[in-house]
Amino acid sequence: MIPWLDPRFPPRFPPPQQALPEPNGLLAAGGSLAPSWLLEAYRQGIFPWFAEGQPILWWSPAPRLVLEPQRLRVRRSLRKVLRHRGFVTTLDVDFPAVIANCARLRSEGTWITPEMIDAYVRLHELGHAHSIETWHEGRLVGGLYGVALGGVFFGESMFHLVPDASKVALVRLCAECRARGIALIDCQMSTPHLRSLGAEEIPREEFLARLARLVPERPEPQHWQGEMPAAALAEEKSGGACA
Numbered sequence: 001m002i003p004w005l006d007p008r009f010p011p012r013f014p015p016p017q018q019a020l021p022e023p024n025g026l027l028a029a030g031g032s033l034a035p036s037w038l039l040e041a042y043r044q045g046i047f048p049w050f051a052e053g054q055p056i057l058w059w060s061p062a063p064r065l066v067l068e069p070q071r072l073r074v075r076r077s078l079r080k081v082l083r084h085r086g087f088v089t090t091l092d093v094d095f096p097a098v099i100a101n102c103a104r105l106r107s108e109g110t111w112i113t114p115e116m117i118d119a120y121v122r123l124h125e126l127g128h129a130h131s132i133e134t135w136h137e138g139r140l141v142g143g144l145y146g147v148a149l150g151g152v153f154f155g156e157s158m159f160h161l162v163p164d165a166s167k168v169a170l171v172r173l174c175a176e177c178r179a180r181g182i183a184l185i186d187c188q189m190s191t192p193h194l195r196s197l198g199a200e201e202i203p204r205e206e207f208l209a210r211l212a213r214l215v216p217e218r219p220e221p222q223h224w225q226g227e228m229p230a231a232a233l234a235e236e237k238s239g240g241a242c243a
Contacts, residue, residue: 005031011040016060016208025061033119035126042147042154043215045208047188052113062204065187065194069177073198079234081164087230088135089172095124098131098143102157112157123147127221132173134165141165144173148222151214153177154186171233183214
């Protein structure tokens with residue numbers, strides 16, 4: 001059994017260490033997707049993930065997949081894409097379109113329900129959730145979104161309409177994180193694709209210890225803006241670049 005959280009009260013989550021081993025990381029149910037609940041959850045290394053028709057489910061899996069921005073692997077083939085495909089990246093230009101595309105294009109069925117979309121758009125309006133867009137000839141062709149608190153970016157989802165567009169957005173995200181002193185990108189669940197780009201699994205306890213150092217108790221909103229041609233990103237220095 002997992003605890004049921006009452007949305008009538010301020011957010012109070014059980015310790016992440018109490019999450020179930022199977023399904024991996026399931027911690028609690030109920031509560032609310034109000035900004036105060038989401039911010040408190042992320043601060044403690046917890047995130048919501050549930051399907052249409054289910055109650056809100058809260059998770060803290062172990063191990064945790066993370067990416068240090070300076071360790072992103074930008075392979076030679078991706079650098080060619082950055083230099084020659086004519087992509088342009090932006091920050092927070094169309095958050096609603098990015099999250100809507102992430103919801104629509106998940107072939108396995110989406111957990112990004114209308115309720116989740118509304119909650120994260122609200123968090124974006126408050127300056128805590130951000131999007132990175134990839135454009136080609138004026139058309140939105142890829143992107144990602146997540147939540148930035150202090151020195152951590154909690155990645156939520158990405159999409160692409162043309163090959164490599166989401167990878168271009170990830171390169172821009174890592175560049176922005178390095179510029180802002182964001183030391184860690186939380187990738188949540190492990191996938192071969194993200195591991196191939198430099199993400200690595202760490203124990204839950206290590207992840208929580210890093211959050212305690214990097215995320216303040218009351219994170220300030222962040223203002224993200226700026227357009228950058230992908231070709232300029234090809235010249236960005238990252239410790240994980242490889243052939």
